[in-house]
Amino acid sequence: MTVGPLDHVRPAYGRASLAELLPSALAVLGVPAPDPLGLTARLEGVRRIAVLVVDGLGSYQIPLATPHAPTLGDVALAATDLTSVFPSTTPAGLASIGAGAVPGAHGLLAFTVNVPGTDRVLNHTQWWDDPDPLVWQPVPSRLAVARAAGVAVSVVSRPEYAGSGLTAAAWRGGDYRAAPDVDSLVTGMLDGLAADGRALVVGYHPTIDSAGHRFGVDSPEWRAAVSELDGPLARLVEGLPADAALLITADHGQLDVPGEGRYDVDADARLSAGIRVVAGEPRVRYLHTLPGATDDVLAAWREVLGEHAWVAPREEVVEGGWFGRVSDAHLARIGDVVVTSNGLTAVLATAREPETVAKLVAYHGSYTAAEMMVPLIVVRAV
Numbered sequence: 596m597t598v599g600p601l602d603h604v605r606p607a608y609g610r611a612s613l614a615e616l617l618p619s620a621l622a623v624l625g626v627p628a629p630d631p632l633g634l635t636a637r638l639e640g641v642r643r644i645a646v647l648v649v650d651g652l653g654s655y656q657i658p659l660a661t662p663h664a665p666t667l668g669d670v671a672l673a674a675t676d677l678t679s680v681f682p683s684t685t686p687a688g689l690a691s692i693g694a695g696a697v698p699g700a701h702g703l704l705a706f707t708v709n710v711p712g713t714d715r716v717l718n719h720t721q722w723w724d725d726p727d728p729l730v731w732q733p734v735p736s737r738l739a740v741a742r743a744a745g746v747a748v749s750v751v752s753r754p755e756y757a758g759s760g761l762t763a764a765a766w767r768g769g770d771y772r773a774a775p776d777v778d779s780l781v782t783g784m785l786d787g788l789a790a791d792g793r794a795l796v797v798g799y800h801p802t803i804d805s806a807g808h809r810f811g812v813d814s815p816e817w818r819a820a821v822s823e824l825d826g827p828l829a830r831l832v833e834g835l836p837a838d839a840a841l842l843i844t845a846d847h848g849q850l851d852v853p854g855e856g857r858y859d860v861d862a863d864a865r866l867s868a869g870i871r872v873v874a875g876e877p878r879v880r881y882l883h884t885l886p887g888a889t890d891d892v893l894a895a896w897r898e899v900l901g902e903h904a905w906v907a908p909r910e911e912v913v914e915g916g917w918f919g920r921v922s923d924a925h926l927a928r929i930g931d932v933v934v935t936s937n938g939l940t941a942v943l944a945t946a947r948e949p950e951t952v953a954k955l956v957a958y959h960g961s962y963t964a965a966e967m968m969v970p971l972i973v974v975r976a977v
Contacts, residue, residue, distance in 0.1 A: 600655050600850065600965035601938055606697075607678045608919045613969065614680065614691045616844060617737035620644050623840075624793050626744040628695075628737075632677075637973060643794040643839035645784050645831070648692065649824070650685060651804025651959070653848020654968035659813045660803075664825035670832065670843065674970040679847045681917040682706070682879040683959050683966040685804070686719035686761055688846030693765035693797075694734040697919025701734045703764060704918060704928045706876040706960065709883050711927035716874050716947075722760030732764035733924075738795065739768025747790035751783035752799040766797060777802070781827040785834045794839075800824065807849045811956035835976035843972035849957040850965045852877070856939040857953075858900065861946035865895050874930060877941035877952065878960035881930025889931045896934060903940040907933055917962075936961045 598604065606612050615631045622630035623638045638644075652660060654676050661668035680691045680698050682705050690696075690703040698704050707718045710726065717726070742748045750766040754773035762771070772783040780798050787796035803820045810816040835841055860866045860873055860880070869888030875881040884892050889908065896906045912933045913921050921929070934942055943953045959966040 598964045598968075601963050603962045604678060604964045604967040605962070606681050606917065606919070606967070608680075608697050608916070611676070612678045612680060612691070612697075613688055613844070613846065614695055614697050614919075616646070616677070616692055616695075616842070616971070618695045620646065620795065620842065621737060621741055621744075624741065624746055624795065626741055626746065628740075632971070634973070638840050638975065641838055641840045641975070642792070643788045643836055644842060645788055645796045645798065645835070645839065646692075646842045646844070647784070647798045647800065647831070648689070649803060649843065649845050650799065650801045651807050651847065651849050652845040652970070653679075653965065654970050655848050655965040656812060657970055660821040663818045663822045664828070666825045666829040666832065667821070670972050670974050671970060674972045677844060677969050677971050679967050679969050681962060682875070683847040683961065684876060684879075685846050689761065689765040689799070690732060692846070693736050693738060693767075694732065695737040696734045699913075699918035699921030699925060701732050701764070702922065702925040702928065703732060703761075704925060705874060705879065705881060707874045708881065708928040709872045709874045709930070714872055716872060719761050723758070724760065728760040728763035729767070731760070736766065736768040738766060738797070741795050742768050745793065747787070747792060747794045748796075749783075749787035749790075749794075750797050750799075751780055751787065753801065756799075769795075769797065774798075777824055777827045781831045781834075784831060788836055788839050804849065807957040808955045811851045812849050814956070832974055835974070837976050839976050841974040843970065843974070845969040847959045848966045848968060849959045850939065850963065851957045852939050852941045856903070857941050857943055859943045859945050859953075861944055863899065865899050868892070868895060873944045873947055875934075876958070876960045877943055878936045878958045878966070880934040880942045880944075882932040882934065884931045892932050896932065900934070900940070903937055904942070905935045905937065907935075909933060938963075
C-alpha cells in the first residue's frame with residue numbers, strides 16, 4: 596500500500612527505526628549486538644563504517660533533492676526506509692541513534708521539555724551541563740560500547756556543538772573532530788576511517804534542515820544546500836577504504852506549514868486557559884496543566900483544533916507505544932496533554948518562544964510520513 600506524505604506512520608521500534616541503526620552497525624564490526632536491519636549479511640568483510648546523518652533529509656525529500664545532487668541520486672537508487680522516532684525531531688532522533696534506544700528510554704522526549712518539579716523549559720539544542728547530560732540521558736552510548744570492544748570511534752560535527760549536552764547525550768564515547776563546513780566534515784570522516792583496525796565514524800550535517808526551516812523545502816535556498824553537499828559526498832564515497840561502508844540516513848524529514856494552518860496558544864484564551872508550561876515544538880506540543888485543569892484543557896483543545904490535531908492525555912500516548920517503553924523517571928517530561936498535529940498544522944507559542952520559531956516555513960516532529968520516513972542508503976567501497 597502506498598503511503599502518502601500526510602499519512603500517519605508509527606515508529607518501527609525494534610525492527611527498522613533509527614534506534615536499530617548503530618546496533619546493526621556494531622554487529623557488522625564484530626561487536627556483540629543485535630542486527631535487526633540485517634546489515635551483517637549485506638556488509639560481509641566490512642571492518643570500517645561511516646554513518647552520515649543529514650539533518651532533515653527524509654525519504655520524502657530525497658526525490659526533491661536528487662535533481663540537484665547527482666551523487667546522492669546515484670547512491671539513493673537502492674535506498675530502503677527506516678522510521679524516525681516520536682517526536683520526529685533532532686534531539687530525540689540523534690539520541691536514539693547514538694544510544695541505540697527509544698526516546699522513552701533515553702529521555703530526550705522532545706525538542707524542548709519541562710524540567711520536572713520546575714517551570715523551566717529545557718531546549719535540548721541549547722543545553723550544556725544543567726541538567727547533567729549523563730544523568731538526564733542514562734543509556735550507555737553505542738559509541739562507548741564499540742570503543743570498549745576495541746573499535747576506533749570518532750564523531751565529526753560542528754565546532755559549536757563540541758561539549759554540548761546534546762553531544763554528550765547522543766555521542767559520548769567517540770573522539771570529537773570539529774568540522775566547520777561540509778568539506779571538513781568529509782575530511783574528518785575519512786580521517787576517522789583511516790584508523791588502524793576496526794573503525795566507526797559518525798558525521799552530522801545540519802544545513803539542509805536549516806535551509807528548509809527558514810525558506811521551505813525545495814526552495815532555492817534548500818536546493819543550494821542540497822547541491823553544496825553533493826561534491827563532498829562524492830569525495831566521501833570515492834575515498835572509502837576497501838574494507839569500508841558508508842551508511843547515510845537522516846533524523847527526520849520536513850514539511851512546509853502554511854499560515855492558515857497555524858494556531859497560537861498565546862493568542863487564543865481558549866487554548867491558554869489552564870496551562871502552566873508549554874513545551875515540545877509546533878508540530879508536537881506538550882501542555883503541562885494547572886492542578887485539576889487537565890480535562891478542561893483536553894476538551895478546549897479538541898474543540899478548537901478538531902481534526903487538525905490528535906489531542907490526548909499523556910497516558911494514552913505512552914500506552915500507545917509512541918515513545919517506546921517510557922522509564923518511570925522520564926514520564927513527567929511529557930506533558931499532561933500531548934497535541935500532535937495532523938496535516939499541515941502547527942501550534943505556536945509566540946509569548947513563550949523566540950520569535951524566529953513562528954517565522955519558520957518548514958517544521959517537523961509529528962507522525963506524518965513526510966516527517967517520519969528516513970532513508971537508509973548503504974554504500975560499499977568500490
